[in-house]
Amino acid sequence: MRIVGDGTRALNFFIDTLLVFLLAYAGFKTWNFYVMYWGYPAYNFGWFFFGILFVYYTFFELVFGRTPAKWFTYSKVVTAKGSRPALWQILVRSLVRLTIVDMFFIPFFGKPLHDKLSGTVLIEI
Template identity: 30%
Template sequence: MENEFKKVMSERTDQELIKIVTVERERYNPTAIEAADLEIEKRNIDTAEFEKIKEKATVDKEQKQKVDSNVVGSGTRFINFLIDFFVWLVLASLIIFIIGLFVPVITENQGILTLLVYILFFGSFIGYYAIMEIKFQKTVGKFVTKTKVVTMNGEKPENGEIIARTFCRLIPFDRLSFLVVKNGIHDFLSKTKVVKDTAE
C-alpha cells in the first residue's frame, strides 16, 4: 500500500522536510516521517545543509518556547489597560485644554469644535501607544507591570508592526478578546506578544 503522505511530502520545501524529520518529529505520525525521509533521500539533500537548517530550526523553536513561556496573562494585560487608559485620558484632556486656550470657542462652530475634539482624542490615543512602544517597547502600564512588546520570536518589533498594532486597538471588542485568549486581536493581527521584561 502506497504511503498516503508521499504526495504531501513531495510538495514540501527542503527546509520544511528537514524540520519535519528533526525538530518537529514528535508532531508527526510515523507514516508521515517515513514519507519525509524517503523524499529527503530521493532529493539527495546535502547533509551539511541538513545540519545548518536543523540547527537554525532548533534555535528558532527554543526561542519561540522561551517567548511563549514569558507571555503575560489576562490579569496583567487588564492592569496595563487601566493604567494606560488613565494616562491617555489625562494626556488627551491636557492637549484639548491647551488647544482650547488658543482656539476661540464660537457657539456657531460647535460642529467644527466637536470634530476637533474627536481628532485630538484619537490622535492622542494613536500617538501615545505608537510613540511609547516604538521608543521603549512599552507604555506607562507596561513600565509598572515590568512587561514589554515583542515579535513572535522575541525580538524588538519594527515601527510598522507597532503602528499596525496601535491601529488594531481601535477594532471593536479588541479589549474583550483578552477574556478569551492571552493574545488579543491587536496582538494576533500585528504578530506581537506582551511578555515579562526579563531585562529588568
C-alpha cells in the same frame, strides 16, 4: 519567554488609558482656549483622545518597546520569536487599538486582536 496574564493586561490598559485621558484632556482644554480667543476651529474630545492614543502607543512601543504602564508591570512587547517588533507591527498594534472590538478577541485567540494581527506578544521581563 513568559507571556503575561489577563490581569496584567487589564492593569496596563487602565494605567495607559488614564495617562492618555489626562494628556487628551490637557490638549483639548488648551485647544479650546484658542477656539474661544483666536477663532480656531472646534473639535470634539474624541479626536484628541484617539489621536493621542495612537501617538502614545506608537511612540512608546517604537522607542522603548513598552509604555509607562508596561514599565510599572515589568512587561514588554516582542515578536513571536522574542525580538524587537518592526515599525509596521507597532503601527498595526496602534491602529487596531483604535477599534472598539480589540479586547473582545481574547476568548477566541487567547490574546487581543492587536497582538494577533501584528504577530507580537506581551511578555514579562
